Amino acid sequence: MIVKNKMKKILVTGGTGFIGSHTVVELQQNGCEVIIVDNLFNSSADVLEKIGIITGIIPAFEQFDLADPAPTAGFFSRHSDIDGIIHFAAFKAVGESMSKPLGYYRNNVGSLLNIHEGMKKNGIRDIVFSSSCTVYGQPDILPVTETAPIKPAWSPYGNTKQMCEDILRFTTASLPVRAIALRYFNPIGAHDSALIGELPLGVPNNLVPFITQTAIGLRQCLKVFGNDYDTTDGTAIRDYIHVVDIARAHVVAIERMMDEKGKSPLEVFNLGTGKGFTVLEIIQSFERVSGVKLNYEIVDRRPGDVEKVWADTSLANTELGWKAEKEIDEMMLSAWKWEKALSSNRVNGK
Numbered sequence: 001m002i003v004k005n006k007m008k009k010i011l012v013t014g015g016t017g018f019i020g021s022h023t024v025v026e027l028q029q030n031g032c033e034v035i036i037v038d039n040l041f042n043s044s045a046d047v048l049e050k051i052g053i054i055t056g057i058i059p060a061f062e063q064f065d066l067a068d069p070a071p072t073a074g075f076f077s078r079h080s081d082i083d084g085i086i087h088f089a090a091f092k093a094v095g096e097s098m099s100k101p102l103g104y105y106r107n108n109v110g111s112l113l114n115i116h117e118g119m120k121k122n123g124i125r126d127i128v129f130s131s132s133c134t135v136y137g138q139p140d141i142l143p144v145t146e147t148a149p150i151k152p153a154w155s156p157y158g159n160t161k162q163m164c165e166d167i168l169r170f171t172t173a174s175l176p177v178r179a180i181a182l183r184y185f186n187p188i189g190a191h192d193s194a195l196i197g198e199l200p201l202g203v204p205n206n207l208v209p210f211i212t213q214t215a216i217g218l219r220q221c222l223k224v225f226g227n228d229y230d231t232t233d234g235t236a237i238r239d240y241i242h243v244v245d246i247a248r249a250h251v252v253a254i255e256r257m258m259d260e261k262g263k264s265p266l267e268v269f270n271l272g273t274g275k276g277f278t279v280l281e282i283i284q285s286f287e288r289v290s291g292v293k294l295n296y297e298i299v300d301r302r303p304g305d306v307e308k309v310w311a312d313t314s315l316a317n318t319e320l321g322w323k324a325e326k327e328i329d330e331m332m333l334s335a336w337k338w339e340k341a342l343s344s345n346r347v348n349g350k
């Protein structure tokens, strides 16, 4: 529980997005007041109502672009009572970042800088930052720990995550700011209610939405990118983690800073399950829980993909007292329930 006496007010940037919306639910269910800022580039305002159905509270919401300094400064002038920030708002498509690098730097790095100005102005100390296991590239040692070297980024997207972590390293060293960077492995699944989940616009880049869209009939065939990796079945290995487990970690992280429990001004934690699954194992799990036979074919490796990565989660387990709880079949079932809910909304014209 975050709230002991006074209700904490948390700004959640990107709070209508995939991980953001699940985190808003967890925050509200733990007694926090939430205000969301989102430009809705990659999400929909309908999510607010859905959060309201789950938690009984429709969160406060303002729509503007945090990469734009003027509205961001205006927002912080109007809201002087924010206790902490969870910052999700960012572009996240690896491939797109290759063709639009400037947009990625401007948005992902610019937003963090503008938020820092607001923090300085309002004396807000605590920020949780969405980072990614992509900062490790292909780690030399698995499972990968937080002290593993940061490898040169393979995409502007990955580079923005590294740059933002660097910015936090220096701002937390010299300004009255504390941060926790959470390095997500592969977040999948959806809320149990099937009211919120991932809403990929257009053709999904990520594996699980592509699987569920293929199974529901929106895509013809899943392409499995490579079966000549050095793994048990030749397909690449990732550490898939349920989005609600990720969301819960954010509540713990912001609470840790506010309760003065952090051990250093910037802390970094891996958020994974500690278990790796191949692409074929993910397909098998999906087929097991859905009863649907998936149409897939093996094609060449996708450029930029690493062979295998999974997390050492001991630091998050011991320091945050947090552990991923949901197993792979539960993750895939919730993703499937969400896809079916989306499909029935489409049929009903919602």
Ligand code: UD1
Pocket (backbone or CB within 6 Å): 092, 093, 094, 132, 133, 134, 155, 158, 186, 205, 206, 207, 208, 210, 222, 223, 224, 225, 226, 236, 237, 238, 279, 302, 304, 305, 306
């Ligand atoms: C990538 C990024 C990660 C980012 C995430 C969010 C890298 C190395 N990783 O994760 O930082 O947070 O996207 O979008 O940049 N696959 C297929 N067929 C498909 C799609 C995927 O076989 O149609 C395979 C991939 O080759 C990979 C696995 O499934 O082995 C997972 O892919 P994906 O869901 O795209 O995530 P990552 O590439 O691991």
